[in-house]
Structure formats: structure tokens, C-alpha cells
Amino acid sequence: MPKFKLFKDRKGKADQAKNNKFVKLAREIYVQARSGGPSPESNFGLKNAIAAARAEQMPTENIERAIKRATGNSDNVEYAEIMYEGYGPGGVAIMVRCLTDNRNRTAADVRAVFNKRGGNMGESGCVSYMFDHKGLLVINREDFGADEDTVMMQALEAGAEDVIVNEDSFEILTHPHEFEQVKTALENEGYGFTEAGVRWLPQTMVKAEGENAEKLMKMMDAFEDNDDVQDVYVNFELEGDSDHD
The missing domain is CATH 1.10.10.200 (Integrase, N-terminal zinc-binding domain)
Incomplete structure (x- = not known):
């Protein structure tokens, strides 16, 4: 995994x-x-x-x-990008990225999801220090025949910060400002990506199990169902998940 x-x-x-x-x-x-x-x-x-x-x-x-x-000239809707931070059951860290045309509505909706699922929404900055803002490019190893040394050399020469080698993928990390440069360079080398974007990546992961895991899954479902929520970043994994799955 x-x-x-x-x-x-x-x-x-x-x-x-x-x-x-x-x-x-x-x-x-x-x-x-x-x-x-x-x-x-x-x-x-x-x-x-x-x-x-x-x-x-x-x-x-x-x-x-x-x-x-x-x-077009007829649509005057303006969306604001807002990041909400908080804690889920068991104290796990959660960041919720929203695009909204009504800040009051979205803030109330996000707060309600935290409260109803055993968590609480915090102040800006309360959990973001546990995450790194990075560009992430994921290459499926089955799709390309390049060896580890080649991918690592090409990525680092393009400006990547690190390459994480997994059994089935290469994960290339960049500074957010270097993401476009690295992505374009690797595309020019013939690579495609199963995941590509600037993300908030957890520095460490914690296990969620039992009742907390159930509450967290319901919380993720509730965020998914909200049209204003674009992405949810968390620092937990479910019991049984590992990098070797």
C-alpha cells in the first residue's frame, strides 16, 4: 500500500x-x-x-x-477556499479543505460533522503542524518498466525532494512550488500518474480501531456527502492497514 x-x-x-x-x-x-x-x-x-x-x-x-x-459574464458566484482543522475520535488530526460561496453555512456544517461523530473543530493551526504541505506524484510500477535508480535519478534531477519506493508504486515528493516543474519533467520522460496534486501529508500515522474506527468512518462519509468539502486529510489508518498490505 x-x-x-x-x-x-x-x-x-x-x-x-x-x-x-x-x-x-x-x-x-x-x-x-x-x-x-x-x-x-x-x-x-x-x-x-x-x-x-x-x-x-x-x-x-x-x-x-x-x-x-x-x-462567462452571467455567473457572479465566487468560491473561497477554506481549511478547517480539528480532532476526531481518539484525538486523530483532521484537516478539511472546502470551496464555498457561503462561509457561515460551511463552517456550521463542518462543525456539526465533527460534533456529531465524537470530534471537535479547533482553531486554525491546531493540527496543521502535524502535516507537511507537499506535491505528491504517484507512479504505478506495473505501468512502467523503469527501475528504482532510474526513477529516483530522473525525479531528483527534475527537482523532487524525495522518492519513496513501495512494492507497487513510486511516491515522489516535491515542494509545492516545484510540483508543476517536476510533474512536467516526468511527463516528458513518458510517465503518467495515478495520483498528482499538492496535498497535506501526515508526518506520522496513528492506528484507529474499534468504536473509534467506526465513528471515524462515519465522519469521513459525512464529509464526503457535503458538496462544499473537496478534500479531507487525516493522520490515521484503520487497524489492519499497513504499508505492506
């Missing part, structure tokens, strides 16, 4: 409502196109958002509609 596996990837696809997922993806595309322009060739954030949408098999017309809305 990759060391930095996003929690949303742990959930089976069957329990995720496609419409809910598409709403989140469309909002991300809208925000990126609104801030950086409609061309993915000159707007790296939009390029990544479109790639994420296509990975989830979002229809092309949905993607184009989101870009058109963002660049």
Missing part, C-alpha cells in the same frame, strides 16, 4: 454517489478557470482539475460547462 494514500481512495467506489463527486469536481474546475483562465495549457491548476475529473470518468460536457460558467 502506498505510504501516502488519500483517505477518499480507501472507500469503495460503490458507496460514492457519482453526482456528488461530479459536483465537487465541477466546482474545482470552475474555481481554477475563474482564477487562472480557461486554457489548461497556460493554467496548470485547471489542467490538474480536468485530469482529476477525467480520472473519475466525468463527462466532457460537464467539464466544458464548468469552464464556460467560470469565464
Whole structure:
């Protein structure tokens, strides 16, 4: 199992409502196109958002509609990016990244999820010190025949900070500002990625088991169901998970 596996990837696809997922993806595309322009060739954030949408098999017309809305004159909706921090059952650290057009609504919704599931929302900075803000690129080893030394050399020469070698993947870490440079360089070498983006990665992991694990899973489901929530970063793994699974 990759060391930095996003929690949303742990959930089976069957329990995720496609419409809910598409709403989140469309909002991300809208925000990126609104801030950086409609061309993915000159707007790296939009390029990544479109790639994420296509990975989830979002229809092309949905993607184009989101870009058109963002660049048209008739839509005055503005989304703010907000990060909420707090603690889940057992004291695990949780960061919730939101895109919202109504801060009061979103803050109340996120706080309610924490409170109802045995956690509590804290002040800004209360858990972010337990995470590192990094660019993350994951290469599936089965898809490419390159050996470890080659991938490591190419990644480090491109500007990566570190390469973590797993049984089934290479995880390449970058400074957030170097992410685009490293991704482009590796794409030019012929690589593709199963995960690519700037993330908050936990410095250490804690095990969740029993009742706490059940509450945490329900909390993750509740965040997933909220249209304003784009990503959830956590420092726990379920009992039985390991890097050797």
C-alpha cells in the first residue's frame, strides 16, 4: 500500500454517489478557470482539475460547462477556499479543505460533522503542524518498466525532494512550488500518474480501531456527502492497514 494514500481512495467506489463527486469536481474546475483562465495549457491548476475529473470518468460536457460558467459574464458566484482543522475520535488530526460561496453555512456544517461523530473543530493551526504541505506524484510500477535508480535519478534531477519506493508504486515528493516543474519533467520522460496534486501529508500515522474506527468512518462519509468539502486529510489508518498490505 502506498505510504501516502488519500483517505477518499480507501472507500469503495460503490458507496460514492457519482453526482456528488461530479459536483465537487465541477466546482474545482470552475474555481481554477475563474482564477487562472480557461486554457489548461497556460493554467496548470485547471489542467490538474480536468485530469482529476477525467480520472473519475466525468463527462466532457460537464467539464466544458464548468469552464464556460467560470469565464462567462452571467455567473457572479465566487468560491473561497477554506481549511478547517480539528480532532476526531481518539484525538486523530483532521484537516478539511472546502470551496464555498457561503462561509457561515460551511463552517456550521463542518462543525456539526465533527460534533456529531465524537470530534471537535479547533482553531486554525491546531493540527496543521502535524502535516507537511507537499506535491505528491504517484507512479504505478506495473505501468512502467523503469527501475528504482532510474526513477529516483530522473525525479531528483527534475527537482523532487524525495522518492519513496513501495512494492507497487513510486511516491515522489516535491515542494509545492516545484510540483508543476517536476510533474512536467516526468511527463516528458513518458510517465503518467495515478495520483498528482499538492496535498497535506501526515508526518506520522496513528492506528484507529474499534468504536473509534467506526465513528471515524462515519465522519469521513459525512464529509464526503457535503458538496462544499473537496478534500479531507487525516493522520490515521484503520487497524489492519499497513504499508505492506
